[in-house]
Amino acid sequence: MSPTKVLTEVIREWSEVFMQRSMRDFKRFMNETGLSFSQINILMRLVHKGSTGVSEIGEQLGVTNAAASQAVDRLVGLELIERTEDPDDRRAKRLALTQKGRTLIEQGIEARSKWIESLMDVLTSEQQNMIITALTLLSETAHKTNKLST
Amino acid sequence: MSPTKVLTEVIREWSEVFMQRSMRDFKRFMNETGLSFSQINILMRLVHKGSTGVSEIGEQLGVTNAAASQAVDRLVGLELIERTEDPDDRRAKRLALTQKGRTLIEQGIEARSKWIESLMDVLTSEQQNMIITALTLLSETAHKTNKLST
DNA sequence: GGATATATTCAACCCCGCTTAACTAATCAA
DNA sequence: TTGATTAGTTAAGCGGGGTTGAATATATCC
Numbered sequence: 169m170s171p172t173k174v175l176t177e178v179i180r181e182w183s184e185v186f187m188q189r190s191m192r193d194f195k196r197f198m199n200e201t202g203l204s205f206s207q208i209n210i211l212m213r214l215v216h217k218g219s220t221g222v223s224e225i226g227e228q229l230g231v232t233n234a235a236a237s238q239a240v241d242r243l244v245g246l247e248l249i250e251r252t253e254d255p256d257d258r259r260a261k262r263l264a265l266t267q268k269g270r271t272l273i274e275q276g277i278e279a280r281s282k283w284i285e286s287l288m289d290v291l292t293s294e295q296q297n298m299i300i301t302a303l304t305l306l307s308e309t310a311h312k313t314n315k316l317s318t
Numbered sequence: 319m320s321p322t323k324v325l326t327e328v329i330r331e332w333s334e335v336f337m338q339r340s341m342r343d344f345k346r347f348m349n350e351t352g353l354s355f356s357q358i359n360i361l362m363r364l365v366h367k368g369s370t371g372v373s374e375i376g377e378q379l380g381v382t383n384a385a386a387s388q389a390v391d392r393l394v395g396l397e398l399i400e401r402t403e404d405p406d407d408r409r410a411k412r413l414a415l416t417q418k419g420r421t422l423i424e425q426g427i428e429a430r431s432k433w434i435e436s437l438m439d440v441l442t443s444e445q446q447n448m449i450i451t452a453l454t455l456l457s458e459t460a461h462k463t464n465k466l467s468t
Numbered sequence: 469g470g471a472t473a474t475a476t477t478c479a480a481c482c483c484c485g486c487t488t489a490a491c492t493a494a495t496c497a498a
Numbered sequence: 499t500t501g502a503t504t505a506g507t508t509a510a511g512c513g514g515g516g517t518t519g520a521a522t523a524t525a526t527c528c
Contacts, residue, residue: 178450182456184365184366184427186460195355196380198355209342215334229345235486235487236506241507242485287459290463298455305449306332309437309440384477387477409474
């Protein structure tokens with residue numbers, strides 16, 4: 169087997185395992201919070217980007233502005249995000265997480281993290297160190313390449 | 319900083335990066351295929367488990383059997399899964415992916431994999447090897463512990 | 469063989485999230 | 499200034515996906 173084949177195979181395997189697990193946890197998170205996939209998507213976006221406008225939300229989700237506006241409205245109602253006027257362009261709105269929203273979404277990320285941590289428990293500290301190095305490298309690379317693409 | 323702190327911090331960072339990216343790609347996949355979160359969840363389950371009954375589906379999704387039955391029905395209508403009588407217990411149905419369904423969901427996994435592969439492109443082959451080893455280890459560990467919990 | 473349990477489906481109903489279309493308000497440009 | 503564009507909201511309507519409750523068919527138990 170060629171080295172490239174090994175690489176893609178390993179990644180595919182890991183993606184499948186990770187997705188399988190994530191789906192289950194994510195569904196559970198949706199049920200617990202009562203939030204929809206799109207709503208969580210919006211909150212995640214805001215964690216990552218700080219603040220954005222309604223159109224950008226719609227664009228990322230691949231839905232119309234109307235849909236985005238409605239989704240935002242529900243989240244504002246739940247006090248998970250704040251919607252204020254953009255002082256520079258008063259047509260636009262600035263959307264940002266409330267503390268409540270931030271806490272909630274970070275709990276979701278924590279839950280995901282905990283699973284990987286639990287995997288670590290059965291490994292030796294050398295193995296753990298290697299994985300730490302690997303994941304750090306992947307995160308850093310992701311950040312660099314994200315800057316280019318987004 | 320203690321070693322444990324480093325570990326949790328690294329994992330949290332990676333989870334956030336990965337989730338952020340996954341959400342976007344996943345939503346895109348949903349839009350392209352026209353499938354809902356639950357439907358994809360069911361298909362993923364079948365990729366993983368081979369074949370199951372309707373009740374198990376409902377259980378995994380945390381919904382009633384009626385809801386699971388309806389969801390299954392729609393997927394059968396789309397020719398993504400097959401529903402046949404269980405010869406051992408003729409009250410039950412056996413659900414399995416069609417070739418069409420299998421292909422579709424594997425494309426989804428492929429898409430997820432491709433992102434990680436693209437990250438690899440900018441790394442040296444030593445770094446790549448380390449990541450391969452790390453992910454292999456994680457996958458294996460996940461499989462082992464899954465056997466215990468499920 | 470009759471009562472009970474299990475697996476699934478059917479029927480009626482409700483809510484959410486999406487779409488299109490119409491509307492308001494602010495900004496830009498000639 | 500006015501006409502076009504841009505950001506966002508609102509309204510009406512549709513379909514998906516959820517619920518409960520009853521119906522159906524098969525299995526199991528005594």
